[in-house]
Amino acid sequence: MRSLLDILPHSIGQELSLLQEEEWAQIEEIRIRTDRPIELMQGGKPRFLSYHTTGEDASQLLGRLSNYSMYTLEEELKQGYITIFGGHRVGLAGKVIVENGFVKGLRDISSFNIRIAKEKIGIALPFLPYLYEERWHNTLIIGPPQTGKTTLLRDIARLASTGTKAIPPRKTGIIDERSEIAGCIRGVPQHHFGHRIDVLDACPKAEGLMMMIRSMSPEVMIIDEIGKSEDVQALLEAIHAGVNIIVSAHGYSLEDVYKRPSFKPLWELRVFERYIELNRNNGPGTIGRMYDQDGHEVKWRRGVDVC
Structure with a gap:
């Protein structure tokens, strides 16, 4: 799961890299919001880190998620989420673009919810x-x-x-x-x-x-x-x-x-x-x-x- 650090802006990745392995294992979601502290969901409970996300962080993260080509995410932006390597899903929130009564996409994205996909082989x-x-x-x-x-x-x-x-x-x-x-x-x-x-x-x-x-x-x-x-x-x-x-x-x-x-x-x-x-x-x-x-x-x- 630490491979997620590769897509995060350096400042956010640096903050998360301070977590211990047992803390990483408990993470269910990483919520990143512009001008707000990073939120971790661990065991169903929220935990806020000291670092506040900047607008530049949000821009960098979106760029990395899209490989710096928003056109490639056109369909994903209509749905409001992106699936990344490892099967993790990144939910998005921001300004909704509506055309003829239908959602066309998102812009000015300021909230990201990285939902951790936990594959647990054998649980069934x-x-x-x-x-x-x-x-x-x-x-x-x-x-x-x-x-x-x-x-x-x-x-x-x-x-x-x-x-x-x-x-x-x-x-x-x-x-x-x-x-x-x-x-x-x-x-x-x-x-x-x-x-x-x-x-x-x-x-x-x-x-x-x-x-x-x-x-x-x-x-x-x-x-x-x-x-x-x-x-x-x-x-x-x-x-x-x-x-x-x-x-x-x-x-x-x-x-x-x-x-x-x-x-x-x-x-x-x-x-x-x-x-x-x-x-x-x-x-x-x-x-x-x-x-x-x-x-x-x-x-x-x-x-x-x-x-």
Whole structure:
């Protein structure tokens, strides 16, 4: 993660280089704002450093992120974030440029949120007896922001595409709308997966689901943060095509997401066979509860930290 220092302005990099290794390991986000102190998110808590970011720092950082060619970031600026080497994502905020009612891009960027992509190989292994029984169960992972949903999905994708001694590798497709699961750079995943992985990067979920089914005939599909009605309809099409789906959604509990009107078709058709609730009680990735298709709790050691 210290390789991030290479893209930071010298003054900011110098400040961060003073951190100890154990402090680096706890960083979830690095927030850089013009005329404000650098903010680190560590263990879900903010920590402010003494150095105040200057306008020159912001200009240098944007230049390095774009390789000094803003034209190359045209699409990323519409989305408000950039994916960099290592799969880390840099969120941006500033003056929004609107044209004909649509966001065209950003300028005068003064806030940067470097969200650290933490690949934790093996964290999904304890779930295998619950998620795989002759085939992968259709699974919904539930949790509020920064509870390890994406980290867990990433490792499930690795296991599905790699296989184990008891589980054959499956053709696995990732619809990575926000470039967080695979962290692709120029279409190439920056994280570790098996040989049988295919990724649609920066692609809307609903369109991506159908594209992947038509073009790559996946057996398992991994999707992060479903929520819209069109996402749900596309998931149903995937199920009808015989694809196993493992997805995540924002929420605090199964009861919480159950109230969403857009998810109603999923409940009516009893699509999911496993539900996993994550929280931050013991840090990101703490398992709350696990449920089966009927909503009955599956026995699991609560409070086990897997992320």
